[in-house]
Amino acid sequence: MxxxxxxxxxxxxxxxxxxxxxxxxxxxxxxxxxxxxxxxxxxxxxxxxxxxxxxxxxxxxxxxxxxxxxxxxxxxxxxxxxxxxxxxxxxxxxxxxxxxxxxxxxxxxxxxxxxxxxxxxxxxxxxxxxxxxxxxxxxxxxxxxxxxxxxxxxxxxxxxxxxxxxxxxxxxxxxxxxxxxxxxxxxxxxxxxxxxxxxxxxxxxxxxxxxxxxxxxxxxxxxxxxxxxxxxxxxxxxxxxxxxxxxxxxxxxxxxxxxxxxxxxxxxxxxxxxxxxxxxxxxxxxxxSFPVQYNKAIVGRNAFAHESGIHQDGMLKHTQTYEIMTPDSVGVSKTSLVMGKHSGRAAFRDKLKTLGYDLGENALNDAFTRFKDLADRKKVIYDEDIEALVDQGIAAAHDRIKLISLSVIAGTRGPQRATMKVEVDGRVQTEEAEGNGPVDATFNCIKALFPHTAKLELYQVHAVTEGTDAQAEVSVRLEEEGKVVTAKAADPDTLVASAQAYITALNKLMVKRHSVNPQAAAG
The missing domain is CATH 3.20.20.70 (Aldolase class I)
Incomplete structure (x- = not known):
């Protein structure tokens, strides 16, 4: 303070x-x-x-x-x-x-x-x-x-x-x-x-x-x-x-x-x-799978971010000019280490701690493997990239349906076609499907592999960071018989992120199917 x-x-x-x-x-x-x-x-x-x-x-x-x-x-x-x-x-x-x-x-x-x-x-x-x-x-x-x-x-x-x-x-x-x-x-x-x-x-x-x-x-x-x-x-x-x-x-x-x-x-x-x-x-x-808005007080991504030249000048002279509390007082580090494919496990572990994550050894190894895979495809890894891949791993830890691979044929010479391999309750299945565009073909593949009646209410894509190699973060909302679930996933490949978000939403929907809400709830 x-x-x-x-x-x-x-x-x-x-x-x-x-x-x-x-x-x-x-x-x-x-x-x-x-x-x-x-x-x-x-x-x-x-x-x-x-x-x-x-x-x-x-x-x-x-x-x-x-x-x-x-x-x-x-x-x-x-x-x-x-x-x-x-x-x-x-x-x-x-x-x-x-x-x-x-x-x-x-x-x-x-x-x-x-x-x-x-x-x-x-x-x-x-x-x-x-x-x-x-x-x-x-x-x-x-x-x-x-x-x-x-x-x-x-x-x-x-x-x-x-x-x-x-x-x-x-x-x-x-x-x-x-x-x-x-x-x-x-x-x-x-x-x-x-x-x-x-x-x-x-x-x-x-x-x-x-x-x-x-x-x-x-x-x-x-x-x-x-x-x-x-x-x-x-x-x-x-x-x-x-x-x-x-x-x-x-x-x-x-x-x-x-x-x-x-x-x-x-x-x-x-x-x-x-x-x-x-x-x-x-x-x-x-x-x-509920994102925190960037300008959310205390814990939002921009809560301690300064872009205006006037603000930056004031912060360089004295932090109290534009900050009424210190970032570390709520568990945020101002230091931003640049992470890439040459970073080691120790640096990755330290970065996770500065971002507020405390993962067990197995979860850390899984996150580090996915981090290395991302670093091979992306020149610079931002804090937001690391947060996205760790959050995705936490959400997927107990999923019944898991994406193994996806390939899509797209372009002006249709039809667009997707080939997908998934694991459902430990059993690997493969399917091909066509669609009105690559995303539709991808989602049709999922419906063929795991039949369901859920309605897609929201499909939204935005870039996690700047640049043409930025990760795409996809949000999906499904509705089935009054039950609504939301999920998100991030990947440099927009179609892979789309498939992962849709599958995560299905996993959440399966949990929701077994929930019985009382007719009345407190204030």
Whole structure:
């Protein structure tokens, strides 16, 4: 942090609990589902980073979700492991079963309280909702000591009724009260006043920690979350990269660094190791195939990049002229080593560390082999090239379908024809197909090798770096019976990247086919 301020010492600041819901609310983002192994990998990093509470999933949603929550609970080292449940008693029991092996387990149960939700979603009267709150929190409290209750659509709930609900939940045993901005509707001033009012009017409010959970539909999720802290909340629910339903959630990295950099006006402290933020961002981006926008605050590619001559001159004279935090404070190195075909394994390993990756030996060897192959075809290897090939390797580690080879005949003398060899569940298959262009022929090959009914909703290509030998990064989105998946791949050959992206999306779709989402989800 470089900005001078008159902040109070850390010991005198209010401690804010960081509640990460990347594995639950984040995964509800269309196309962002993760495999069992990927969830464990993300959870381990969140735990190591100092996240206080990890909401590991929605145990009642599917067998897979239950198993991942249970395994994360078993492996947890420091964090509280929470599972989400609706107000239904069997939901709560299933959640309790999933978190029972955690050193510290939490049941997070929720119920809608706004007039529109009660009328159209629940079809319940207010007195019935109050009874359900008491019953569900009591049931959860009989299983675990740590119970969180959320008033879904809390910011559109009538204040008198909201206070009655909060009072009832605390009386029934809830130790954390979450008032989410479920639809991203509120503004900072309103949200701050809401928490202040509820805490003042509810007689037993001092017996619970209040929590914020903000969606970004109007682009104010982070601002609203910080306003909630000013209103007395001391837990923030957020996700890595801000992923989540619709426009997403408040971004964990932005919350943490706002508190770190502006401690003069935000007198709070978190337990997050900020130098791991970039690493966490890249991992989540890799396993979900959701790219981080270049101008994303804190972790975007351009967050510490300066192209303007005026900015460059200022940076050369003093870094504080245009940087309010140092790159290393979030795990980014300003140094850019030029990598090429003469680079060795040690230099490659060091480069990966500076980019925020910590790979095991097997993953490192695989990435290094693909790096050497790329270097033979490309004169200069940029950081973005390395990130693309490593992310691709992480995403493909558990794929059922793998591309072995592809050759395409294209040009003005049609028809265009593709010949492809793939491995499906360990069995090698070869196919030829024609198409209206080389990409169509390539995708027709895949459909012949692995028949499916998925509809191609998006096909997008852009160059990772400049130059005619730049890697092409292809994004593909498939939809099948309401299930949507997104995948990306990079390669100097656009057609190879296209095939790899399409196959990665199919692999994700096969995982998605076995997921069963509940009819209702929390804020």
């Amino acid at each position: 470089t900005t001078e301020n008159t902040a109070a010492p850390v010991s005198e600041r209010d401690r804010v609990i960081i509640f990460d819901t990347t594995l639950r609310d984040g995964e509800q983002c269309p196309g962002a589902s993760m495999t069992f192994e990927e969830k464990l990998q993300v959870a381990e990093l969140l735990d190591d980073m100092g996240v206080d509470v990890i909401e590991a999933g929605f145990p009642i949603a599917s067998v897979g979700d239950f198993e991942s929550v249970a395994e994360i609970a078993r492996r947890s080292k420091r964090a509280v492991i929470a599972g989400l449940s609706r107000a239904a008693l069997n939901d709560i029991d299933r959640c309790a079963e999933a978190v029972k092996h955690a050193k510290r387990g939490r049941i997070h149960t929720f119920l809608s309280t706004s007039p529109v939700h009660m009328k159209y979603k629940l079809q319940k009267q207010p007195h019935e909702v109050l009874e359900m709150i008491v019953a569900s929190v009591t049931r959860a409290r009989n299983h675990v000591e740590d119970v969180e209750w959320s008033s879904e659509d809390g910011t559109r709930t009538e204040i008198d009724f909201l206070c009655r609900c909060v009072e009832a939940a605390i009386k029934a045993g809830a130790s954390t009260i979450n008032i989410p901005d479920t639809v991203g509707y509120t503004t900072p001033a309103e949200y701050q006043a809401l928490f202040r009012t509820v805490r003042e009017r509810v007689p037993n409010s001092d017996k619970a920690v209040f929590s914020v959970h903000c969606h970004d539909d109007l682009g104010m999720a982070v601002a609203n979350s910080l306003a909630g802290l000013a209103g007395g909340a001391r837990q923030v629910e957020c996700t890595i990269n801000g992923i989540g339903e619709r426009a997403g959630n408040a971004a964990l990295e932005e919350i943490v660094m706002a508190i770190n950099v502006r401690s003069d006006v935000l007198p709070y402290a978190t337990g997050i190791e900020a130098t791991m933020l970039t690493r966490a961002s890249r991992l989540v981006s890799a396993v979900t």
